[in-house]
Amino acid sequence: MGGDFGASPLVEGALWALKERDFSLVLIGNKTILDPLIPVDMANKVQIVHCEDFIAMDDGATAALKRKDSSIYLAMEMLKNKEVDAVVSAGHSGATMSLATLKIGRLKGISRPAICTLMPRIDGNKSLIIDAGANVDCKPENLFEFGIMGYEYAKWILKYPKVRIGLLANGEEECKGNENTKAAMEILRNHPSFIGNIEGNNIFDSSVEVVVCDGFVGNVVLKTSEGVADSIIHLLKQYIKSSLIGTFGALFMRGVFKKLKKQIDYAEYGGAPLLGIDGNVIICHGKSNAKAMKNAIFQAISTIENSINDKILSALQLHKMPTK
Amino acid sequence: MGGDFGASPLVEGALWALKERDFSLVLIGNKTILDPLIPVDMANKVQIVHCEDFIAMDDGATAALKRKDSSIYLAMEMLKNKEVDAVVSAGHSGATMSLATLKIGRLKGISRPAICTLMPRIDGNKSLIIDAGANVDCKPENLFEFGIMGYEYAKWILKYPKVRIGLLANGEEECKGNENTKAAMEILRNHPSFIGNIEGNNIFDSSVEVVVCDGFVGNVVLKTSEGVADSIIHLLKQYIKSSLIGTFGALFMRGVFKKLKKQIDYAEYGGAPLLGIDGNVIICHGKSNAKAMKNAIFQAISTIENSINDKILSALQLHKMPTK
Numbered sequence: 001m002g003g004d005f006g007a008s009p010l011v012e013g014a015l016w017a018l019k020e021r022d023f024s025l026v027l028i029g030n031k032t033i034l035d036p037l038i039p040v041d042m043a044n045k046v047q048i049v050h051c052e053d054f055i056a057m058d059d060g061a062t063a064a065l066k067r068k069d070s071s072i073y074l075a076m077e078m079l080k081n082k083e084v085d086a087v088v089s090a091g092h093s094g095a096t097m098s099l100a101t102l103k104i105g106r107l108k109g110i111s112r113p114a115i116c117t118l119m120p121r122i123d124g125n126k127s128l129i130i131d132a133g134a135n136v137d138c139k140p141e142n143l144f145e146f147g148i149m150g151y152e153y154a155k156w157i158l159k160y161p162k163v164r165i166g167l168l169a170n171g172e173e174e175c176k177g178n179e180n181t182k183a184a185m186e187i188l189r190n191h192p193s194f195i196g197n198i199e200g201n202n203i204f205d206s207s208v209e210v211v212v213c214d215g216f217v218g219n220v221v222l223k224t225s226e227g228v229a230d231s232i233i234h235l236l237k238q239y240i241k242s243s244l245i246g247t248f249g250a251l252f253m254r255g256v257f258k259k260l261k262k263q264i265d266y267a268e269y270g271g272a273p274l275l276g277i278d279g280n281v282i283i284c285h286g287k288s289n290a291k292a293m294k295n296a297i298f299q300a301i302s303t304i305e306n307s308i309n310d311k312i313l314s315a316l317q318l319h320k321m322p323t324k
Numbered sequence: 325m326g327g328d329f330g331a332s333p334l335v336e337g338a339l340w341a342l343k344e345r346d347f348s349l350v351l352i353g354n355k356t357i358l359d360p361l362i363p364v365d366m367a368n369k370v371q372i373v374h375c376e377d378f379i380a381m382d383d384g385a386t387a388a389l390k391r392k393d394s395s396i397y398l399a400m401e402m403l404k405n406k407e408v409d410a411v412v413s414a415g416h417s418g419a420t421m422s423l424a425t426l427k428i429g430r431l432k433g434i435s436r437p438a439i440c441t442l443m444p445r446i447d448g449n450k451s452l453i454i455d456a457g458a459n460v461d462c463k464p465e466n467l468f469e470f471g472i473m474g475y476e477y478a479k480w481i482l483k484y485p486k487v488r489i490g491l492l493a494n495g496e497e498e499c500k501g502n503e504n505t506k507a508a509m510e511i512l513r514n515h516p517s518f519i520g521n522i523e524g525n526n527i528f529d530s531s532v533e534v535v536v537c538d539g540f541v542g543n544v545v546l547k548t549s550e551g552v553a554d555s556i557i558h559l560l561k562q563y564i565k566s567s568l569i570g571t572f573g574a575l576f577m578r579g580v581f582k583k584l585k586k587q588i589d590y591a592e593y594g595g596a597p598l599l600g601i602d603g604n605v606i607i608c609h610g611k612s613n614a615k616a617m618k619n620a621i622f623q624a625i626s627t628i629e630n631s632i633n634d635k636i637l638s639a640l641q642l643h644k645m646p647t648k
Contacts, residue, residue: 122555136494136502170460170543178460178540200547204555213544216502219494220541221548223524228552231446231528235587239580246580252573256563263559 001029001054001071002091004286010090011037013293018045020294023301026084029054029071049074054091057286061094065102072096076103079279086280086300088271090288096281097134097274104279107309109316112142113276114215115283116153117222118269123206128154131215132222132272138214143167143184148319149275150210151193152311157273157302158209165191166198166208168217173197180214188212191319229264270295273303275312280304325353325378325395326415328610334414335361337617342369344618347625350408353378353395373398378415381610385418389426396420400427403603410604410624412595414612420605421458421598428603431633433640436466437600438539439607440477441546442593447530452478455539456546456596462538467491467508472643473599474534475517476635481597481626482533489515490522490532492541497521504538512536515643553588594619597627599636604628 003010007029015038018025024047027034031050038046053070055063067073075087076099089096093115101113114131121127130150135142147165154163167185169177176197177185188194198208200221213221240246250257262268270292271284280303282296327334331353339362342349348371351358355374362370377394379387391397399411400423413420417439425437438455445451454474459466471489478487491509493501500521501509512518522532524545537545564570574581586592594616595608604627606620 120555122558133494136500168544170457170540176460178538181540200544200549201551201554203548204551214502216494216505217541217544220492220524220537221544224527224545224548225524225552227525227528228549229556230525231444232553232556232584232588234446235584236580239583240577243579245576249573249576249580252569253564253577255567256560256570256573259563260556260559264556 001033002056002089002095002286003284003288004057004090005289007033008037009290010288010293013288013290014297015039015042015046016290017294017297018042021298021301023297026078028075028078049078055095057092059092059095061092061098064092064095064099070095072099076100079281080104085304086282088282088284088293088296088300090271090284090286090293090296093133093283093286096283100274100277100279100281104277104281107276107278107312107316109313110145110149110276112138112145113274114142114146114149115218115272116150116275117218117272119203119211119222119225120264121204121206124263125160125206125209126158126269127203127206127209127211128158129203129211129213129218129221130275131213132218133215134274135214136216138180140180140183140187143181143212143214144187145276145316147188147191147194147210147212148315149312150212151191152315153273153275153308154209156306156308156311157299160209163193163209164207165194165210165212166202167194167196168203168211168213168221169197169199171197172199172202184212268295270297270299273299273308275308278309280308325357326380326413326419326610327608327612328381328414329613331357332361333614334612334617337612337614338621339363339366339370340614341618341621342366345622345625347621350402352399352402373402379419381416383416383419385416385422388416388419388423394419396423400424403605404428409628410606412606412608412617412620412624414595414608414610414617414620417457417607417610420607424598424601424603424605428601428605431600431602431636431640433637434469434473434600436462436469437598438466438470438473439542439596440474440599441542441596443527443535443546443549444588445528445530448587449484449530449533450482450593451527451530451533451535452482453527453535453537453542453545454599455537456542457539458598459538460540462504464504464507464511467505467536467538468511469600469640471512471515471518471534471536472639473636474536475515476639477597477599477632478533480630480632480635481623484533487517487533488531489518489534489536490526491518491520492527492535492537492545493521493523495521496523496526508536592616592619594621594623597623597632599632602633604632 117132271282441456595606
């Protein structure tokens with residue numbers, strides 16, 4: 001209910017997913033808004049759980065913890081009671097995270113759940129940034145756990161045959177990094193797939209699959225990337241418009257631009273899993289369109305089918321942090 | 325001497341600058357390498373200070389402090405003795421920073437010198453990131469000083485009629501940020517041009533002129549931006565190549581691509597000033613071409629002509645940090 005464009009594109013995406021795959025869809029929100037969005041021939045395939053309230057984007061995340069009749073609160077309640085296997089939300093991400101952590105609880109051995117976001121790479125694959133915004137101040141141990149979770153997600157959900165973990169820093173050399181990343185490096189070394197420090201450009205150049213950073217840096221990376229891509233496209237459009245011959249040339253490049261858009265469009269990527277909680281939660285962009293929602297639902301199904309949390313628990317046992 | 329492509333493009337750029345403007349050019353380095361790079365008709369306009377040694381890119385920055393016959397050591401020595409008014413280097417940036425700080429010393433009231441890098445904006449202007457890599461672990465007071473220095477540079481060197489200072493964080497809202505940026509915000513508030521938190525995309529969308537962050541985050545932003553821009557151009561080229569009709573269209577878009585390249589090409593921006601030391605030092609990209617060197621020299625001349633350090637000293641007096 002709390003997405004930037006209301007329920008309509010999200011329900012559209014959910015119904016789209018339902019047409020392509022078989023699963024039980026539960027929509028949690030205001031029945032009077034949701035009902036008209038569902039075609040008569042689909043009505044028997046969708047369960048609606050009615051609630052009056054929802055968390056708006058400008059509400060505080062902590063307020064959400066008390067609003068028991070809000071859609072996200074009810075969703076987490078149902079996840080906790082095993083009435084659903086996964087929650088997908090395009091609403092207030094802070095509220096979703098807080099409620100998930102408090103209602104569902106953390107996985108044993110994980111001190112901080114983290115958001116894991118996919119980024120486009122030049123080889124057509126994706127790299128994964130963890131944490132993309134859940135934890136602004138992190139300890140080295142948190143970064144180690146992010147590495148573990150990211151690795152398992154890349155291996156089991158993205159099905160990468162080879163997964164390399166890199167630690168985002170201000171230089172590739174081992175001596176680079178801030179106090180926090182330098183301490184994290186000492187722990188991450190114990191993971192056989194850890195390749196050391198990486199730089200911002202390595203996120204895109206296919207030299208790494210999992211990018212470990214704190215949520216402050218992760219968010220800055222995400223927004224910076226969005227900003228650069230938007231600016232280049234804005235400038236291209238502007239230059240094309242201002243040149244007659246450029247406009248002519250652009251007519252023939254529609255296919256090229258379409259391919260580029262597809263490769264860098266977040267909607268192709270679905271949502272961002274919240275890893276480290278004892279349940280499956282996918283957080284979508286507030287501006288998600290139907291396609292993004294459809295892909296996020298497929299992602300949720302994949303995390304269930306592949307029991308990602310069991311994989312993380314086993315990995316934590318295997319790569320125990322060295323005792324101090 | 326220590327640039328990635330040797331002395332040749334740098335000397336070419338310096339001579340190019342000399343043709344366009346009147347100043348005294350001193351080249352510091354190996355005479356047997358430099359001499360052949362200078363045409364006979366320019367020889368009387370260039371002073372060469374010979375030295376045998378130079379700091380290679382893979383040398384340690386601290387080693388540079390002892391190598392008294394290296395080109396950067398001699399350059400700093402000459403700056404200290406007022407034999408030159410500014411130093412421009414495309415060599416080892418760590419060595420340049422360390423030597424500048426130790427030989428020349430900090431400006432009174434500045435606890436940490438910082439590198440200030442220009443980024444392209446969609447309106448054709450530039451925003452300025454400070455610190456772009458000199459200080460990985462910063463205190464809130466350092467971030468405050470970065471704001472002051474960046475503001476004065478944007479006002480007096482870039483000649484912006486309006487300068488807004490933003491604090492790079494993981495959200496625009498006042499409650500966003502990590503412990504460090506939250507504390508910095510409390511001090512930066514005292515500057516009348518401070519507009520609060522900004523996000524990564526705001527670096528490019530013309531909503532701010534000065535972007536304050538620590539050098540770890542600043543470096544990640546720089547490298548991420550480079551990575552995104554390179555990837556988009558790589559993908560565009562690849563898609564154009566693989567499509568006959570796209571290749572045809574691209575022929576007519578040469579002008580458009582040229583304009584785009586010019587707008588995002590670092591060489592147009594010259595170098596990055598090291599602010600906060602008691603002298604004028606411009607640090608260039610190791611891969612600088614002749615044009616980048618020419619522009620960096622013009623930048624150095626501008627910092628001298630506009631007495632940027634006096635401006636910073638006055639600003640520190642005006643916007644004194646609130647006493648605790």
